[in-house]
Each structure stands twice: as C-alpha cells, then as structure tokens.
Amino acid sequence: MYDLIVIGRGLSSLLFLKQYLDTHSDLKVLIIEKNKKIESRYISSWQGPGLLDLKKEYGIHAYKAYKKISISDKTISIKKNLLPYSYNTYDYKHVIETIFSSLKDRVEIIYDQVISIKEMYNEVNVKTKKHNFQSQYLISSTSIGQQSVNNKKMxxxxxxxxxxxxxxxxxxxxxxxxxxxxxxxxxxxxxxxxxxxxxxxxxxxxxxxxxxxxxxxxxxxxxxxxxxxxxxxxxxxxxxxMSVNHKFHRTARIINIGIDGGFARPSSGYMLLRAAQWSKINKNINLKDLVFKEKKLINFLDKIFLKACYYYPGLANSIFIKLFNSNDIASVIRFLADIPKLYDIVKILINTPKKIMINALIK
Ligand SMILES: Cc1cc2nc3c(=O)[nH]c(=O)nc-3n(C[C@H](O)[C@H](O)[C@H](O)COP(=O)(O)OP(=O)(O)OC[C@H]3O[C@@H](n4cnc5c(N)ncnc54)[C@H](O)[C@@H]3O)c2cc1C
Known part of the structure; x- marks a missing residue:
C-alpha cells in the first residue's frame, strides 16, 4: 500500500512532487508512467521579477531566453523589448529528466499503462495492464476516470x-x-x-x-x-x-492535475508557470485539502477574450496587436503570467478594443 500514487511522469506531476516531497519526505510514492521514452518537444514560459524562478526552484535551464518578441499581421509589425522580463523556451525532455533525477531516490516508478481507477472508502485501487496497486491518495495528470468537459461554445x-x-x-x-x-x-x-x-x-x-x-x-x-x-x-x-469550463476537480482521494486537471490558462493554454507556482504554494498542504483555486477576475477576462475569439475570430488579431502595442509591456506579461496587479488589469482593459470586447461580453 502506497501513501500516494501519481499517474504520469509528466510536467505537472514532477513539478508537484519536487515541491511536495521537500516537505513530506516520509511519503511512500509510486509513479506509474506508460511511456519510458520522454517526448521531444519545447515548452515556454514568461520569466522575470515577481514570477517563480524556474531555474532556482527546479534547476531547469532555458534552452533559449528571448528578450524581444514580435507580434504582427500583414499590415502591422510590433517589436517589444521585454526587459526585465524574458520569454523562455525549455526542452521538455531536459525538464523531465532534470526534475526526475532529483527525485529518483525518493519515489518508485514503474512503466505500465493505467487502465482504470476505483475509489473506495479508505483507499484507491489502480489497475494497470500488468498489476493492481493500492494507495491512500491518487494524483492523476491524465483524463482517466474524469467526465468529459461541457464543450458547448468551446x-x-x-x-x-x-x-x-x-x-x-x-x-x-x-x-x-x-x-x-x-x-x-x-x-x-x-x-x-x-x-x-x-x-x-x-x-x-x-x-x-x-x-x-x-x-x-x-x-x-x-x-x-x-x-x-x-x-x-x-x-x-x-x-x-481553451475553456473556462475546464475546471479543477477532485474527490476525497483522487486529485486531478495538469492539462487534464484544468490547470491551463483558458485564454492561452499555457500551464508550465501555473503548475510550478501552484506546486510551490501548496507544498505544506495536506493531500486531503489540496485544491487548485482559479483566479476569478482572470477567468472573467479570459472568458470575454475567448468569446471574442469564438464570435469574431477574424478580428482577434486586433485584440492582441492593440494589447501588445501598449506602452507598458510589463503589465501585459504580468497579466499573461497570472500575477497582475490591479493597475495591470486597468491597463489591460484600456488597451483592448472596447467594441469587440463589449460585444463579446453581451453575447
Ligand atoms: C507540443 C506542445 C507544446 C506545448 N507548449 C506549451 C508551452 O509553450 N507553454 C506551456 O505552458 N504549455 C505548453 N503546452 C501545454 C502543457 O503545458 C504541456 O502539455 C504539459 O506537458 C502538460 O503537463 P501535464 O502534466 O498535464 O501532461 P504531460 O506532461 O503530458 O504528462 C502526462 C503524463 O502522463 C502519462 N500518461 C498518460 N496516460 C497514462 C496512463 N493511462 N497510464 C500511465 N501514464 C499515462 C503520459 O505518458 C505523460 O508522461 C504544450 C503542449 C504540447 C503538446
């Protein structure tokens, strides 16, 4: 019997375990991962003042850190200097290998595919292709056992x-x-x-x-x-x-995290920084109390933005271009990176095309 089984040795699982096992080193943990080979792809995130430092917290190095970005369409091109912020791209394989190697003495891992999970009163049963496992709690970064999201207007x-x-x-x-x-x-x-x-x-x-x-x-x-x-x-x-209806969900013993746990920012699909920040904030919380709290104001603004993209896709470029063309790129970055101050939100509202956003709001 394990204290905790984690399905998936992917991004959200490892970001979480890295923080959580710092404060709960006595937990008996099993990771079940279906693919021994790590995917080869890239994953990006904003970095800079006020944002969780991914290198310091997780020891991961950016493959490339951009100090400038451009936004354009066929008529206009904007180049912005991001300093003191940067837009960092990471090699997913490096991220997974680095964090996993720092954990490998503290967790067990088996390479097998989870087929079903069953929550009982005092434990969770996890059935894989080859075995059955039991644990007190289960953290899953997959869609196994979850109900599908209401995809109306999604x-x-x-x-x-x-x-x-x-x-x-x-x-x-x-x-x-x-x-x-x-x-x-x-x-x-x-x-x-x-x-x-x-x-x-x-x-x-x-x-x-x-x-x-x-x-x-x-x-x-x-x-x-x-x-x-x-x-x-x-x-x-x-x-x-991309939906504000794709929400975090947990039961008494099963906690869903990652993309399938509703962690992605609805308006951008970005998750790396969110999952890293959430893991850091929750490292002292008991598993029975662990939840992912959405930020209501950000969600509200994302909802209007998504409606604008849904109803007026041909005009969405004007929203982004106006937003990034604002003089204060730092406010835009803090908004995109989930840590806007009130004055950042005000600037965001001033710098989005009012007509499209109001029309989207009342749709
Ligand atoms: C190509 C690509 C680019 C992306 N770029 C960005 C980006 O730039 N910035 C950003 O913030 N986000 C990005 N994302 C979104 C998101 O951050 C990543 O997908 C991230 O890897 C999600 O983390 P996760 O833990 O939810 O899933 P994963 O990292 O995919 O981990 C899930 C793990 O569960 C395993 N698994 C699945 N089913 C089972 C099963 N039945 N049994 C056992 N194991 C199982 C999988 O093999 C996998 O290892 C990108 C996504 C993709 C696909």
Missing part, C-alpha cells in the same frame, strides 16, 4: 510545429509570438522560435471551434515553404482545450 488550441535547419543564417534574438494569417472562421497564426542562426521552430496554431489538422497541415506547409530548409529536425503537434 475553443481548441491546436498546432503543428516543425523544427528546421535552414541554409542561410537567420537572426535569432526575437521570438515571433504571433504572426496572424488570414482566416475568417478561426484565429490563425504562426509562432516562430529561432533557436540559433540555423535552427528555428515554426509552429502554426489555430484557435478553432473544431480541430481540422488536415487544413492546418496545409497552411503549415506553406509557412515552411518560405524558408530554405536544409534539414527537418523534428515535428510536434498538440491540442489544448
């Missing part, structure tokens, strides 16, 4: 990315956060991360009511065609639900 962020090596040298000091492409039925943009002179990750992203990978793949191919490609390094793909 948006999905879906994306395809290709890391390429290019023949000519390329400037690599600026992250192209969003370059909007023409689309009337979904929010569509390219997100480019130039890692060095020769390598760059090109990601084509849509916020859509439905997921149409076939169409997105075609647009992505066109975006890649602009580059003189020497070699394709790797590809990535993903779907993240």
């Amino acid at each position: 948006l999905y962020q879906y994306f395809v990315g290709t890391e390429i090596q290019i023949k000519e040298n390329h400037k690599h000091d600026t992250c192209q956060l969003m370059h909007f492409l023409q689309s009337n039925n979904e929010v569509l943009f390219n997100y480019n991360l130039p890692f060095d002179q020769k390598s760059i990750l090109i990601e084509t992203t849509a916020f859509g009511k439905k997921v149409h990978f076939e169409n997105l793949d075609k647009i992505h191919k066109k975006s890649l065609a602009v580059f003189n490609i020497a070699k394709i390094i790797k590809r990535e793909k993903g779907i993240i639900p």
Whole structure:
C-alpha cells in the first residue's frame, strides 16, 4: 500500500512532487508512467521579477531566453523589448529528466499503462495492464476516470510545429509570438522560435471551434515553404482545450492535475508557470485539502477574450496587436503570467478594443 500514487511522469506531476516531497519526505510514492521514452518537444514560459524562478526552484535551464518578441499581421509589425522580463523556451525532455533525477531516490516508478481507477472508502485501487496497486491518495495528470468537459461554445488550441535547419543564417534574438494569417472562421497564426542562426521552430496554431489538422497541415506547409530548409529536425503537434469550463476537480482521494486537471490558462493554454507556482504554494498542504483555486477576475477576462475569439475570430488579431502595442509591456506579461496587479488589469482593459470586447461580453 502506497501513501500516494501519481499517474504520469509528466510536467505537472514532477513539478508537484519536487515541491511536495521537500516537505513530506516520509511519503511512500509510486509513479506509474506508460511511456519510458520522454517526448521531444519545447515548452515556454514568461520569466522575470515577481514570477517563480524556474531555474532556482527546479534547476531547469532555458534552452533559449528571448528578450524581444514580435507580434504582427500583414499590415502591422510590433517589436517589444521585454526587459526585465524574458520569454523562455525549455526542452521538455531536459525538464523531465532534470526534475526526475532529483527525485529518483525518493519515489518508485514503474512503466505500465493505467487502465482504470476505483475509489473506495479508505483507499484507491489502480489497475494497470500488468498489476493492481493500492494507495491512500491518487494524483492523476491524465483524463482517466474524469467526465468529459461541457464543450458547448468551446475553443481548441491546436498546432503543428516543425523544427528546421535552414541554409542561410537567420537572426535569432526575437521570438515571433504571433504572426496572424488570414482566416475568417478561426484565429490563425504562426509562432516562430529561432533557436540559433540555423535552427528555428515554426509552429502554426489555430484557435478553432473544431480541430481540422488536415487544413492546418496545409497552411503549415506553406509557412515552411518560405524558408530554405536544409534539414527537418523534428515535428510536434498538440491540442489544448481553451475553456473556462475546464475546471479543477477532485474527490476525497483522487486529485486531478495538469492539462487534464484544468490547470491551463483558458485564454492561452499555457500551464508550465501555473503548475510550478501552484506546486510551490501548496507544498505544506495536506493531500486531503489540496485544491487548485482559479483566479476569478482572470477567468472573467479570459472568458470575454475567448468569446471574442469564438464570435469574431477574424478580428482577434486586433485584440492582441492593440494589447501588445501598449506602452507598458510589463503589465501585459504580468497579466499573461497570472500575477497582475490591479493597475495591470486597468491597463489591460484600456488597451483592448472596447467594441469587440463589449460585444463579446453581451453575447
Ligand atoms: C507540443 C506542445 C507544446 C506545448 N507548449 C506549451 C508551452 O509553450 N507553454 C506551456 O505552458 N504549455 C505548453 N503546452 C501545454 C502543457 O503545458 C504541456 O502539455 C504539459 O506537458 C502538460 O503537463 P501535464 O502534466 O498535464 O501532461 P504531460 O506532461 O503530458 O504528462 C502526462 C503524463 O502522463 C502519462 N500518461 C498518460 N496516460 C497514462 C496512463 N493511462 N497510464 C500511465 N501514464 C499515462 C503520459 O505518458 C505523460 O508522461 C504544450 C503542449 C504540447 C503538446
């Protein structure tokens, strides 16, 4: 019998365990992970004053830290200096390996797939393909045993990315956060991360009511065609639900975390910093009391923003461009990174196109 079973050796599980086992070193913990091989992809986060320092807290190093970002469409291009903040990209494999190696003497791990979970009065039974395990508590970073989210008026962020090596040298000091492409039925943009002179990750992203990978793949191919490609390094793909209805849920003994636990920021799908901050704040809490509290004001603003993207996808570029064009980029970053002060919120409200936002609010 374990004190705690954790399903998934992914991002949210490890961020949590790293903090929690610091203060609960006597817990008998088992991680059950279905894939021995760690996914090869990138994950990004804002860093800077007031934000949890991921290097200090977790020992993870940014693969690339951008001090400048750009936002553009076919008519306008804005470049912003982020200092004292930065936009950091991490290698997911490095993150998982680094945190896991700091934990490996404190947890057991088995590579097996969880098939079902059953909560009893005084324990949880976890059935895998090969075994049965029991524990006092279960933390799951998967959708196993969860009810599906009400997907009425829901948006999905879906994306395809290709890391390429290019023949000519390329400037690599600026992250192209969003370059909007023409689309009337979904929010569509390219997100480019130039890692060095020769390598760059090109990601084509849509916020859509439905997921149409076939169409997105075609647009992505066109975006890649602009580059003189020497070699394709790797590809990535993903779907993240964007909804304020995708909420945290727990029972007496089963706690859902991560993307499937409703941790992602509804308006952006970002989760790394949220999960890291939550893990730090809750390191002293008993498992029986562990919850993820949403920030009501942020959720309210995200809801209006998502409605704007849902009802007026062709105009969403003007929201982002106006927002990032504001003189105070620090307020925008604090808002996106979940730690806005009241005056940041006021600035955000001043710097979004009123007509679209009010129309979205009353929809
Ligand atoms: C390509 C991509 C790019 C992303 N970029 C960003 C970004 O830039 N910034 C950001 O904040 N967020 C990003 N996200 C969103 C999110 O932060 C990541 O997906 C993050 O990895 C989610 O963490 P998690 O713990 O919920 O899931 P994961 O990290 O995926 O971990 C879940 C783990 O559970 C395991 N598992 C699943 N089912 C079972 C089972 N039945 N039995 C046993 N094990 C199981 C999986 O193998 C996996 O290891 C991105 C997502 C993707 C897919």
